[in-house]
Amino acid sequence: MPYGGERSAEDHSDAADLSSKEMEMKQAIDELKAIPGVVGACLFGAQEGLIQSNLPGIFKPEKLTEVGKQLTKLLVAGRLSFSDLSDLSLHYDESVVIARELRKGLTVFVICDPSFNHNLLTMSLNLLQEEMRGQVDVQRSGFAEDSTPRPAVPLASPPVAGTVDADLEPLLAELRALLAKVLGPMAAIIFDEVREQWAVQGAVASRVNELVKLLHVEIGDADKIKTFEALSAPLLKK
Amino acid sequence: MATAKEFIARIDEIDGVAGCVLLREDGSILGGSLDDPDLYTPLMVLGGVTAHGIKDKVGFTYCRHLSFNRAGKDHFHLFPIDKFFLGVSQSADCFVPDMLQAVLRLIGRVTTGGTSAEG
Numbered sequence: 001m002p003y004g005g006e007r008s009a010e011d012h013s014d015a016a017d018l019s020s021k022e023m024e025m026k027q028a029i030d031e032l033k034a035i036p037g038v039v040g041a042c043l044f045g046a047q048e049g050l051i052q053s054n055l056p057g058i059f060k061p062e063k064l065t066e067v068g069k070q071l072t073k074l075l076v077a078g079r080l081s082f083s084d085l086s087d088l089s090l091h092y093d094e095s096v097v098i099a100r101e102l103r104k105g106l107t108v109f110v111i112c113d114p115s116f117n118h119n120l121l122t123m124s125l126n127l128l129q130e131e132m133r134g135q136v137d138v139q140r141s142g143f144a145e146d147s148t149p150r151p152a153v154p155l156a157s158p159p160v161a162g163t164v165d166a167d168l169e170p171l172l173a174e175l176r177a178l179l180a181k182v183l184g185p186m187a188a189i190i191f192d193e194v195r196e197q198w199a200v201q202g203a204v205a206s207r208v209n210e211l212v213k214l215l216h217v218e219i220g221d222a223d224k225i226k227t228f229e230a231l232s233a234p235l236l237k238k
Numbered sequence: 239m240a241t242a243k244e245f246i247a248r249i250d251e252i253d254g255v256a257g258c259v260l261l262r263e264d265g266s267i268l269g270g271s272l273d274d275p276d277l278y279t280p281l282m283v284l285g286g287v288t289a290h291g292i293k294d295k296v297g298f299t300y301c302r303h304l305s306f307n308r309a310g311k312d313h314f315h316l317f318p319i320d321k322f323f324l325g326v327s328q329s330a331d332c333f334v335p336d337m338l339q340a341v342l343r344l345i346g347r348v349t350t351g352g353t354s355a356e357g
Contacts, residue, residue, distance in 0.1 A: 063295050070295075074288045081281045084309040090289050091305070092298035111296075184265055186287075189280050 025052045028128050035124060037116025044068030046105040055111060071099040072107045077189045100125050102132040165204055171235060178231045179215060182224045190218050242268040245348060252340045254332025261323045272327060282323045285316045302342060319345055
């Protein structure tokens with residue numbers, strides 16, 4: 001369950017199960033916090049947002065959500081450049097932030113004092129990563145057995161990620177190239193991420209306008225959005 | 239340290255540095271010794287933006303460096319320097335703290351010397 005979120009009554013039957021998972025996740029980050037020099041840790045889901053945190057109250061959930069988003073994005077980009085990327089460490093004057101993808105869509109980040117024990121933390125993260133991967137396997141087999149529809153849970157809708165119409169590929173490639181004219185060297189990474197997010201609901205021609213809207217959000221700058229609109233308009237009229 | 243070329247040469251001399259690349263913050267390459275510096279450019283810009291964004295969001299003061307830690311131990315380190323980014327690829331067998339300290343010391347000399355790395 002996302003940090004600070006609310007459950008509907010329809011999900012009540014799953015509450016005990018979710019609670020148990022939440023407890024396990026809480027316990028996992030509490031174990032990280034016990035390592036000397038570790039201030040606290042957070043679990044961040046690409047879909048769920050902030051899942052768990054045991055950082056002091058001055059680290060507000062909204063800020064941690066933003067940090068989680070940025071670190072998740074950088075981990076994805078890092079893996080494109082370095083296939084054997086294990087984690088990121090950001091060394092600030094007063095703190096170090098370590099981020100690791102525990103499994104696809106789940107990132108843990110840890111904030112430490114500069115004097116933290118890196119080897120001990122790395123070992124603990126390795127163990128946590130193994131544990132989380134094991135849980136995913138168990139969950140997958142569990143979901144396969146229990147196919148009861150759960151309308152209140154958005155994740156229950158079957159994803160069709162990666163199923164891109166073959167005819168659509170040239171258009172997407174052109175949009176990607178146009179984005180590079182507006183955003184420069186960052187465009188490739190941003191486009192691929194947005195495309196992946198968009199494709200979850202189905203990568204079909206009728207939804208290209210939604211992709212363009214998502215790209216506008218990522219561009220973020222009104223002038224650049226106008227430029228991109230002007231460049232992409234001829235493609236979208238085809 | 240007047241020019242980017244000299245700066246890069248000095249970075250390359252540091253024990254444990256396998257290669258480096260120096261960028262402006264907009265991603266344009268000033269120079270480097272890595273075989274294909276274009277491969278690193280987008281990641282360095284994104285890394286720099288992320289490090290800066292987290293600094294502002296959380297309230298940290300200054301990002302010394304960002305490391306992409308790899309299973310093969312040939313980690314890649316990003317150092318924000320004013321409006322520039324220095325990327326350093328390390329040798330897998332180097333003693334990382336010494337290498338990082340030497341790079342940071344050289345960066346400190348460049349940034350406190352009142353001269354730009356651009357040239």
